[in-house]
Amino acid sequence: MYFSYAFLKNVHRWQPYSLILREAHNWGMGLGLPRPCPPALFEPKSCTYTYLLADVKSKEAIVIDPVLEMAKRDAALVRELGLSLLYAANTHCHADHITGTGLLKKLLPGCRSVISRDSGASADVLIQEGHSLKFGAFALETRSSPGHTDGCLTYVLNDKTMAFTGDALLIRGCGRTDFQQGSPETLYRSVHQKIFTLPGDCLIYPAHDYTGQTVSTVEEERTLNPRLTLSMEAFVRVMNNLDLPKPQQIDFAVPANLKCGIQDSVV
Secondary structure, three states: OEEEEOOOHHHHOOOOHHHHHHHHHHHHHHOOOOOOOOOOEEEOOOOEEEEEEEEOOOOEEEEEOOEHHHHHHHHHHHHHOOOEEEEEEOOOOOOOOOEOHHHHHHHOOOOEEEEEHHHOOOOOEEEOOOOEEEEOOEEEEEEEOOOOOOOOEEEEEOOOOEEEEEOOOEOOEOOOOOOOOOOHHHHHHHHHHHHOOOOOOOEEEEOEOOOOOOOEEHHHHHHHOOOOOOOHHHHHHHHHOOOOOOOOOHHHHHHHHOOOOOHHHOO
16 A cells, blocks of 8 residues: 655644544555545645655655655654655755755655756756656656756656645645756646646645645646646746746855755755
8 A cells, every 4th residue: 555644734734644544544455545635745835745655555755845854853753654765765865945855864864866967066866857756655756847947857656646846836836947957848748748638637746835725637727727727838938927036045055955965964
């Protein structure tokens, strides 16, 4: 059985780990589902979602997009649940927070940092389109989805029931394209060719949300996303005229994240 654990922030407020575990298990078993999927671990300053995935039998786990300030929380959860964290994987080189991968490596020996080879960042494992990260009986398959940055990845569970889309595809939105090698044309193609081609009921878990939403589906975003239902030409016009402020942490977050697996270099 596969599962993810989370603070039930939006639905049940903040709750103890033990209650999260029990509710996650009961939620899935009560519905006859093998994959209970509660909302994600949350970091409020950058509104970042971190996902902890594990195989129940082997206890092998992966964490996606950890945040430095929350790494001790994540490590405590891994220990409490008796998991073995194999990988701390980033969907891309973030500009709005420093990754927690380096600190997690110190706190949980044996954990390896992961990022796209195209990101230009340092990590233990540099991956590209088609690579798989295995944990127990499961695996995350890698799809290259550049456009927000050159090194954006989407991690897809091997049965294609879930996709962790980073900033490429958000719920009713998408990542910006005005810095870090961003390209609206490339992002549009990435989402339509690499994410919207997944099954319609595949669950979408983004790296951020700013309105309290936690999950969508491929079909919802294909039909309801106000940007990505536009033509490419209209999408490019929208993205080129967002006029957004510079991310507050970009000047120190990006240099730190380029050394995402080397904690001594970032703190």
